[in-house]
Amino acid sequence: MKQSSTKLFILYAFVVTLILTAIGFIIMPLVTNNERLIVFLTLFCGLIIFLIMIHQIMDRYIKPVQSAATAASELVKGNYKVRTYEKQYGDAGKLSNSINMLARFLQETTIQEKIQGNQLRTVINNMESGVMLIDERGYVNLVNRKFLQLFGRSKKDYVGYLYYNVLEQESIHRAVQEAFLYEEKVKNAFTIEMEIEKRYLEIVGAPVFNETRTLKGAVLVFHDITDLKHLEQMRKDFVANVSHELKTPITSIKGFAETLLDEELDDLALQQKFLKIIYKESDRIQALVHDLLELSKLEKDEMQLHYQHVQLSEDVNQEILPIIQHQAENKNIQFIVDVEDDLTLEGDLNRLKQVFINILNNAVNYTSAGGCIYLNVKQIDDTIQIEVRDTGIGMSEDQIPRIFERFYRVDKARSRNTGGTGLGLAIVKHIVEAHKGKIEVHSRLEEGTTFTIHLPKTRQYL
Ligand SMILES: Nc1ncnc2c1ncn2[C@@H]1O[C@H](COP(=O)(O)OP(=O)(O)O)[C@@H](O)[C@H]1O
Ligand SMILES: [Mg+2]
Structure with a gap:
């Protein structure tokens, strides 16, 4: 640009010099020798003044306008970093200033747009739901990371294709069609088969409009509701299990009560026998209701442990061992205890007692007469380790992970005969975890079982 204005300057200078020389050639023969010097000097001064003026005009008007024109064409090309001369005078200066302001404004706007675009991309990609955007002709424009996680394959397998060619689920097609047809939000649920498991998805399809309310496409959002479905199923199973557990004792109580009422029983011994059964069955209902209430208390989010300074050795020796000792003696089982002296820990005493009683019970x-039970409580670093080992019936490897489930029993009849509700270990697990502890099980069929519980000595807040 500088070169072209220099050329222009040289051209103008040449033309002016030419004109003045021509004037000189015309005037010189007409004047006397003395006057020639004056004419020459006048013409020469005129040339200098002209050249200065041309230079000034070039510098103040032509150059800024040229520079502004170049800047403007760069802006059109999208190069918003370009700037033109500033500090010019007059209208050309105003023009330069305006062009620079425009360039700065465009640059800022594009930076903002880039930031916003990045933010939007980050949000869409990190959403916990899958997102798919399709245009008004049905071509996929965008899919996010979660979508790819749910449906597999990579972005290039979807973007640019018709949605019904890349997704075979009928419910998705329906959602898109309804979103286009009714131009309002639609909700559908469906399942997809993943490699190993089934996932339940909920799809929400919404039409996308532009400013003039013309349909520009649709956005589909896929929520993974598998966990919710599982919870729902668990709740249903739980209700079914509770009803089932209650049904047996209630039927039995009702049957014996009816017999007692209907028939004239003279046999007092038989009457006693029936009443005892009724008593035992109502005991079972009471135990079940008790355990259910305990579980529901433990499961409440606001479950608060009443932390206190527990003298573990003392409490175990005084309050738990006598009960278990008694039970073991009745069954002719040896009970061997090794509790370290003066063990203390921060915890909820009543809940910890439940843990001991449930595990020892x-x-x-689950140990037959003649067997042996060991209780070992000791401190290892900052944890209290409680180990309960028996030489009982044990269980197989595949049953171990299930025994903490509510109502799961390896042998239903055996558990019922001992007054078990099938909830004991579920309660134990809750309590141990609420104390931020861990529970482990080792067991071998016909050989015995070992439960090991690790409890932190001091209260853990995390
Ligand atoms: N020490 C053990 N030896 C063998 N099996 C056990 C032992 N402890 C628990 N189980 C198995 O785990 C199941 C669940 O235990 P729990 O939740 O306490 O319920 P239950 O009321 O049946 O005792 C029991 O039914 C039993 O089959
Ligand atoms: Mg039990």
Whole structure:
């Protein structure tokens, strides 16, 4: 640009010099020798003044306008970094200033747009739901990371294709068609088969409009509701299980009560026998209701442990061992205890007692006469380790992970005979985890079982 204005300057200078020389040639023969010097000097001064003026005009008007024109064409090309001369005078200066302001404004706007675009992309990609955007002709424009996680394959397998060619689910097609047809939000649920498991998805399809309310496409959002479905199923199973558990004792109580009422029983011994059964069955209902209430209390989010300073050795020796000792003696089982002295920990005493009683009860219940139970409580670094080992019936490897489920029993009849509700270990697990502890099980069929519980000595807040 500088070169072209220099050329222009040289051209103008040449033309002016030419004109003045021509004037000189015309005037010189007409004047006397003395006057020639004056004419020459006048013409020469005129040339200098002209050249200065041309230079000034070039510098103040032509150059800025040229520079502004170049800047404007760069802006059109999208190069918003370009700037033109500033600090010019007059209208050309105003023009330069305006062009620079425009360039700065465009540059800022594109930076903002880039930031916003990045933010939007980050949000869409990190959403917990899958997103798919399709245009008004049905071509996929965008899919996010979660979508790819749910449906597999990569972005290039979807973007640019018709949605019904890349997704075979009928419900998706329906959602898109309804969103286009009715121009309002639609909700559908469907399942997809993943490699190993089934996933339940909910799809929400919404039409996308532009400013003039013309349909520009549709956005589909896929929510993974598998966990919710599982919870729902668990709740249903739980209600079915509870009803089932209650049904047996209630039927039995009702039957014996009816017999007692209907028939004239003279046999007092038989009457007693029936009443005892009724008593035992109502005991079972009471135990079940008790355990259910315990579980529901433990499961409430606001479950608060009443932390206190527990003298573990003392409490175990005084309050738990006598009960278990008694049960073990009744069944002719040896109970061997090794509790370190002066163990203390921060925890909820009543809940911890439940843990001991439930685990030791199980050991007694699932060990046959002549067997042995060991209780070992000791401190290892910052944790208290409680180990309960028995030489009982044990269980197989595949049953171990299930025994903490509510109502799961390896042998239903055996558990019922011992008054078990099938909830004991579920309660134990809750309590141990609420104390931020861990529970482990090792067991071998016909050989015995070991439960090991690790509890932090001090309260953990995380
Ligand atoms: N020490 C153990 N030895 C063998 N099996 C056990 C032992 N403890 C628990 N189990 C198994 O785990 C199941 C669940 O235990 P629990 O939740 O306490 O319920 P239950 O009321 O049946 O005792 C029991 O039914 C039993 O089959
Ligand atoms: Mg039990």
